[in-house]
Amino acid sequence: xxxxxxxxxxxxxxxxxxxxxxxxxxxxxxxxxxxxxxxxxxxxxxxxxxxxxxxxxxxxxxxxxxxx
Numbered sequence: 001x002x003x004x005x006x007x008x009x010x011x012x013x014x015x016x017x018x019x020x021x022x023x024x025x026x027x028x029x030x031x032x033x034x035x036x037x038x039x040x041x042x043x044x045x046x047x048x049x050x051x052x053x054x055x056x057x058x059x060x061x062x063x064x065x066x067x068x
Contacts, residue, residue, distance in 0.1 A: 023064050030057040 038050035
């Protein structure tokens, strides 16, 4: 669900500045999902997965900020 939306955000714009602005909410959503997963996880493996996702989402956020 999120990946098609991300692809749509990227392809929707021909202007790089507009594309970066449109990526901000998507990256924020990616940042929120691992927090929710970790908070609701009952098993340690899900918590580990959530932390790994959090690390990747932080890298994505930094890359988007570098585009600005």
